[in-house]
Amino acid sequence: MIILGFHAVEAILQSKQSIKNIYCLQKEGTRATQLKSLANQRKVTWKEFGTKDKHRFEAEFKRAGGTGAEVETSQGIFAEIGDIQSIPHLDLLKMAKKKEEFPIIVYLDNVTDPQNLGSMLRSGAFFGVSGIVMTETRSSPLTPAAIKISSGGFIHVPTARVPNLARALEEAKEEGFWIVGLSEKATEAFETARFDAPLGLVIGNEETGIRQLTEKTCDYTLSLPAHGQLVSLNAATAAAVSLALVRNRQGMIGADDSEE
Structure with missing residues (x-):
């Protein structure tokens, strides 16, 4: 490689x-x-x-x-x-919970563009994401282009490959993670959501979004509010904006707790 x-x-x-x-x-x-x-x-x-x-x-x-x-x-x-090795999904979940009180793991539902993967690794490293999980098939491999675009993020954000995303999300739930999907159809927004638990953030395919089975597995879905003429973002940009909003909300939770 x-x-x-x-x-x-x-x-x-x-x-x-x-x-x-x-x-x-x-x-x-x-x-x-x-x-x-x-x-x-x-x-x-x-x-x-x-x-x-x-x-x-x-x-x-x-x-x-x-x-x-x-x-x-x-x-x-x-x-x-040599090849960069992914780690077992359950190991990633346990590592994430040891890392911080409210860790974030990003789950990619058939994200196939290496540039999007590289950008997500970069924003994941910036926002302190504990890992990125992808399916073994119908997902972008960690290509030289993805690694270059990540600007070193590939070193700081471990990855896991799973055969079945819905099953992996259920495993995350069993480990105490709340599973939140990003969907244009969702009625709840990030500004009103709470993130005071370990979080699995699901980002869908660049064209079709998250699949129906994946959405059913989520505890709930959220949408990003559009303020202009376009109503959607590409997967990598949507992930970065979502991570910024989640970390902002988590910071507010900490401030609220300290005032009580």
């Missing part, structure tokens, strides 16, 4: 993930120098190519599994690593 771009390579160097090699086109500036120093500290092989050897860099990129389109967005640096 390959990791593209400065943010992603820096994140992988700062993690415990094993790294085979790092390949870099020779660049002036401190960023590449700092990453090379990190690689040396971790005893990771750093292979540098001069501008005249760009074809050799591209050949290594393709050998490692990259495509011609991806090499153009690589910023001239990539790391070759």
Whole structure:
């Protein structure tokens, strides 16, 4: 597997993930120098190519599994690593409850766009999400593009793959999580909801939203209020806005509790 771009390579160097090699086109500036120093500290092989050897860099990129389109967005640096392992769903639930009183786990219902997945990993890391859960099929894999877009979020937000989303949501309920789905058809809004329990936030497919069975499994659904001409957002943007609203409401709960 390959990791593209400065943010992603820096994140992988700062993690415990094993790294085979790092390949870099020779660049002036401190960023590449700092990453090379990190690689040396971790005893990771750093292979540098001069501008005249760009074809050799591209050949290594393709050998490692990259495509011609991806090499153009690589910023001239990539790391070759082993597969990033997902963790068992039940382990993720237990880890989340140990992490904080009101953890958030995001469940993706057939989200197939790698760019949306990458953006959700980034916003998930920003808002302190405990994990992202996806189905084993009909969901985006963790592609080099998704990893690059996550800007290091893939290191901070663990992922789990499940064979059946509805069953996974039931498991989360058994562990004390409230399951809330995002739906345009919902009548309740985030501003009036309470989030004083572990939360499983369900985000649906980019085109069709959450499936009927998934919606039936939710404890309730919420909608994002539209104030303009468009009535919907893409999955990644909807997830980021929802996480901001949830964290804001959780902060208000804490303030209310301290005043009592």
